[in-house]
Amino acid sequence: MKDLIPIKKSHIRFYNDFPLYYISKNGDPLLYKKKDKTLDREMLDRNQYPRFFIKKEDEAKVVRQLQEVLNIKLAKVISSQGVEAIRAAMCDIVEEALSGPIDASLSALPETIEILLMGARKNSGLLESLATIHTVGKKLVGHCVNVLSITAQYCFFKNYPDDQVKELCLCALLHDVGLGKIDRKLFESAEKLSDKEFSEYKTHPTQGYKEVMKYPMFSKTVEKTVLEHHERLDGSGYPNKMTDICFEAQVIGLIDSYEQLKYHEKKFRKALKPFEALQIIKADVVKAKYNxxxxxxxxxxxxQ
Ligand SMILES: [Fe+2]
Ligand SMILES: [Fe+2]
Incomplete structure (x- = not known):
């Protein structure tokens, strides 16, 4: 049992190339199908399979393949379906990236960005609409997709060259990856965090930084942005109270704060209109916290 991990029911159809296990009535793990045996489509549709598990050693390979399939699905919905389906496909990808074994689950994200930006260039309203659809019950996933959409809008507005757009979008998508390493409730809770909870929450930039450093495909800029997105220019941020913050972290930090004020209602604060959210941030710009x-x-x- 120790070396088996459960898979999501909704993802079973992606596991044809892997041996699947189930737990017998006696509680013993047994092989259900070998690597190359295909699952029955009708049984899949009727949800008739038992709960399946995969071997821990297959997990990284499975996640990589799943991410590729999700990217293909995103490319398909971008070319043929409405913005709600595109957002759902994006959310699936981000959810996997945040919940998978971190050593493998981020490697398909550069391709995700390419696919999304290609779609956004063809349909100029896509990013704006993507950021305004509410994601029920998945605050963190919705937050990452929103920050990504607003960042891409900002990059297009600034007319940045393609490479810079891709890099900033990756920064946006990954900025909170460290939250996948701590209790997600700390982000999703509508209550004010206790001091102890807030100390734990504040570890997410460092945890995220350590994770993205494991991937040679991510640039130093992406690593720094993950680490510095909660730092403020006046030294009042965290985790290191630094003032020399890389430009990309300044952009993502600002968009991140705007997104939280605009979209996330807390018990002690209502979600705000864009103008109201910008007014609050303006007060911090005056205090020289933001660029x-x-x-x-x-x-x-x-x-505009
Ligand atoms: Fe964050
Ligand atoms: Fe964030």
Whole structure:
């Protein structure tokens, strides 16, 4: 049992190339199908299979394959379906990235960005609509997709070259990857966090930084942005109270704060209208916490 891990029912159809196990009535793990045996489509549709498990050693390979399949699905829905389906496909990808074994689950994300940006170039309203659909019950996943969509809008507004757009979008998609390593409730809770909870929450930039460093495919800029997105220019941020923050982290940090104010209602604070959210951030711009030029550009981009 120790070396088996459960798989999601909704993902069973992606596991044809892997041996699957189930737990017998006696509680023993037994082989259900070998690597190359195909599952029955009708039984899949009727949800008639037992709960399946895979071997821990197959997990990284499974996740990589699953991410590839999810990217193919995203490419398909982008070319043929509405924005709700595109958002759902994006959310699936982000959910996998946050919940999979971290050593494998991030490697398909650069391709995800390419697919999304290609779609956004063909359909200029896509990013704006993507960021306004509410994701029920998956706050963190919705947050990452929103930050990504607003960041891409900002990049297009600024007319950045393709490579810079891709890099900033990857920064946006990955900025909170460390939250996958701590109790997700700390982000999703509508209550104010206790001091102890907030200390744990504040470890997510460092945890995320350690994770993205494992992937040679991510640039130093992406690593730094994950680490620095909660730092503020006046030194009041965390985890290191630094003032010399990389530009990308300044952009993502600002968009991240805007997204949280605009979309996430807390018990002690209502979700805000764009103008109200920007007003609150403006007060922090005046205190020199954020980059003023980035703030002005973001305002122009959001109200154009
Ligand atoms: Fe964060
Ligand atoms: Fe965030």
């Amino acid at each position: 003023k030029k980035v703030f002005v550009d973001l305002c122009s981009c959001l109200i």
